[in-house]
Amino acid sequence: MTQAARYPRRPVGLPATVPGMTVGLYGGSFDPVHEAHLMVAARAVKRLGLDRLWWLVTPGNPLKAHTPEGGLQARMAAIRTRLTDRRQAVLGIEAVLGTPYTARTIAILQTMRPGVRFVWIMGGDSLSGFHRWQDWRDIARRVPLAIAGRPGAEFAPLSAPAARFLARARIDGSDIGGLARMRPPVWAMMRGPRSPLSSSALRSASALQAQSAAERHPKDTACGLVLS
Numbered sequence: 001m002t003q004a005a006r007y008p009r010r011p012v013g014l015p016a017t018v019p020g021m022t023v024g025l026y027g028g029s030f031d032p033v034h035e036a037h038l039m040v041a042a043r044a045v046k047r048l049g050l051d052r053l054w055w056l057v058t059p060g061n062p063l064k065a066h067t068p069e070g071g072l073q074a075r076m077a078a079i080r081t082r083l084t085d086r087r088q089a090v091l092g093i094e095a096v097l098g099t100p101y102t103a104r105t106i107a108i109l110q111t112m113r114p115g116v117r118f119v120w121i122m123g124g125d126s127l128s129g130f131h132r133w134q135d136w137r138d139i140a141r142r143v144p145l146a147i148a149g150r151p152g153a154e155f156a157p158l159s160a161p162a163a164r165f166l167a168r169a170r171i172d173g174s175d176i177g178g179l180a181r182m183r184p185p186v187w188a189m190m191r192g193p194r195s196p197l198s199s200s201a202l203r204s205a206s207a208l209q210a211q212s213a214a215e216r217h218p219k220d221t222a223c224g225l226v227l228s
Helices: 035-048 072-080 093-097 102-112 124-128 136-142 161-165 173-181 199-216
Strands: 022-028 052-057 088-091 117-123 145-148 187-190
Touching: 022 035, 022 102, 022 173, 035 052, 035 117, 035 145, 035 173, 035 187, 052 072, 052 093, 072 088, 093 102, 102 117, 102 136, 117 124, 117 173, 124 145, 136 161, 173 187
Parallel strands: 022 052, 022 117, 052 088, 117 145, 145 187
Antiparallel strands: none
């Protein structure tokens, strides 16, 4: 279980809140951010009736060998340029706190804002691997979980180890409007529009385009001239 969190010594710079507010925590590397991410965020604010939603942009995922291609500040800026809802804010607090683990981040946020009702938002693919997260049971005990499925894979995450372990804590998606104010452990699948986009697919497409461009315009590595 996550150790008791202490108030951080370094300034974190959290947005203003008041006791009783509901705040969604949407974590990820967002490398790069795309329309599906924005759809999930908007859907969460609407379906969960959130007062605020915080994008928690992580420096990197400890479960993935892939290192984000974009720097933290660049990825945060890319999200901000696409946001139109003032209830949403983009934060890089894990870099400030020095922890890559969600359980620790949530524990610290709850220490800093004890009167706020937090809810964790993640995709169905994350639920599939949730049992590999550090202190994942502690996360489920601390905050409600809202899961956004992907097209064609809505039911696959339900057979994941964490989903089976938390089966009795699942509520129907029609009741998700009150999820943020329910006592954890509790979770639900979010219904609504879905997009097949993924950051990994976009990175692969970008890499193929770069390779194709390099093959069309090979450079002489010795003198830097484009060969004709």
